[in-house]
Amino acid sequence: MSSNAAMAETAALVGDPARACMLNALMDGRALTAGELASVAGITAQTASGHLARLSAAGLLAMERQGRHRYHRLATPAVARMLEAIMMVAGGGPPPARPRRIGPADAAMRNARTCYDHLAGRLGVAIADAMAARGQVELATDGGVVTPAGVEFLTGLGIAPDAGGSRRAFCKPCLDWSERRHHLAGGLGAALCTRCFELGWVKRVPASRTVLVTRAGEAGLRQAFGIELG
Amino acid sequence: MSSNAAMAETAALVGDPARACMLNALMDGRALTAGELASVAGITAQTASGHLARLSAAGLLAMERQGRHRYHRLATPAVARMLEAIMMVAGGGPPPARPRRIGPADAAMRNARTCYDHLAGRLGVAIADAMAARGQVELATDGGVVTPAGVEFLTGLGIAPDAGGSRRAFCKPCLDWSERRHHLAGGLGAALCTRCFELGWVKRVPASRTVLVTRAGEAGLRQAFGIELG
């Protein structure tokens, strides 16, 4: 009975066109700002704010503040699965996975750059994805941990995992500006970045945060992470 | 965009407490009458009627008229999957699969009985389920077909499949009164019923539609269909 009410409540949240629009825009796992979501839904910021608050309260969205922006993303994979199941019934079929482009205009910078002391852009996100997919790190919103498999992998790369008590701060997710997804920051991100420079896999573009992946880097990244940057 | 609207519309249908209640009651695949659904939702018949019309129009439910009753059930497995996914997010966990009991009060009659010229009750539904699960028949609302594998199976049982042009009428689903699910009717259902009597698997209770499964029947049904009637 209460199960009925909970189901209805959740479904009703998805049942509003504006909210459905926003959720749909988040289907690819990226995080978008409240303003962007208001824009895609075609409503004003204040209306969107109310919707986002309700979606977060119900556990459909997770929010992360970064400066004066608030980034929203789907709270769990279960939410994405639910939305997909609804679309299936609605006759829309599987999601179209449309390519949207926002963020830094410079293509090279979007591809790979430094963010403070670690790698960001497509390269940074790809490294984080690869390590997470292989169970080498486990990322959470508030922090992350390096698994035993990850320690072994890092050692093989020539990176000494911080054995001290600062394990938690060692692996920290950071929201990527252009990709709107997490990449690795913290001590781990810094160490990976440093090592990539040492190995000659990437090199800096003068007077810029942009970095370029070298020929050796393409091979090395492919071998180490299974990464293929188009 | 239109995909968004369709998703919102579908979700909104589930988003009403009364409708969610009705859909939930249908989660186990049974078919219930409009009156029963109104009752479980705690609303009047006329209100339920409106809800059911909308759910059917949207393709969430399928309707089947039998006498002056109208039986409603989930239109496709995709709808059940969607509801389950929503419940997952709503925190209700997987559906409880509650056992509800309506229909004939007589336990033996609920277990097995004849329906016109074929078997019904738990036995009839179990036979239909078993044959469908094994790909021996393919059941649709308006009719069904016996597959080549089904022909072979029936031959082994000593039943000659009707080789004439009346194949379609040969295999016909019939909505079970107590189980609220389909069992096999038509020529196939009649033949199966006759053969079960011939083999001594079931015998009639005098002056009643109720039939009893014999000891030989328990063994035979288990071997032929993999059926285990608790």
Next chain:
DNA sequence: GGCATGCTTCGGCATGGACCGAAGCATGGC
């Protein structure tokens, strides 16, 4: 400090839709 930007809260309006009472069709049983 002052200003701009991003987001939230508050108040009031308006539309949508859930609900029921009453009446209208079907179907089945007598």
Next chain:
DNA sequence: GCCATGCTTCGGTCCATGCCGAAGCATGCC
């Protein structure tokens, strides 16, 4: 034929909620 039952359609009420304008906090840039 009649009546009972199950369901639907129609009409009207009422509440929930989505929406925006205006104002109020935060944060970042100068």
